[in-house]
Amino acid sequence: MSKINQNKRIVKGFRCNTCKDKSFCNWDFNRFHFTFPNGNHISVVWGYGSYSDNHDADLLFQGKGIEDIKKVWQSFFNSNTCEVVFDCEKRTAKRVAKHFKTDENPLGYLVMKDFVWLFNELSKFHLPKPHKGQKKKK
Numbered sequence: 001m002s003k004i005n006q007n008k009r010i011v012k013g014f015r016c017n018t019c020k021d022k023s024f025c026n027w028d029f030n031r032f033h034f035t036f037p038n039g040n041h042i043s044v045v046w047g048y049g050s051y052s053d054n055h056d057a058d059l060l061f062q063g064k065g066i067e068d069i070k071k072v073w074q075s076f077f078n079s080n081t082c083e084v085v086f087d088c089e090k091r092t093a094k095r096v097a098k099h100f101k102t103d104e105n106p107l108g109y110l111v112m113k114d115f116v117w118l119f120n121e122l123s124k125f126h127l128p129k130p131h132k133g134q135k136k137k138k
Contacts (some may be wrong), residue, residue, distance in 0.1 A: 054079055
């Protein structure tokens with residue numbers, strides 16, 4: 001395995017080693033990762049093979065040689081949708097599942113409005129719920 005590939009191994013399902021302790025990380029073509037101060041993570045992809053407008057981008061290279069096919073993995077794409085993988089605490093995950101009416105992770109084909117909602121939700125700090133019998137602070 002090359003040195004470059006070793007640095008891009010997936011950790012915890014989606015985090016790469018180069019992003020481990022950074023807030024912002026562009027870990028590959030058409031991919032970025034954020035770590036929020038509250039400990040939540042979001043990884044966003046819109047390139048070839050992702051659950052986005054570019055899922056079938058390899059069709060552009062159909063019938064071409066292996067070098068042309070490699071280009072699809074190293075191409076910058078534009079998209080109106082993206083695939084998102086996230087990691088957060090259970091309460092936030094329940095709100096996300098309720099909002100999107102699914103508990104799937106990754107979420108695919110998100111439009112900008114849904115991406116912004118998710119990004120904002122993951123960035124929030126949430127106070128712990130009071131224990132049973134404990135009064136809520138006003």
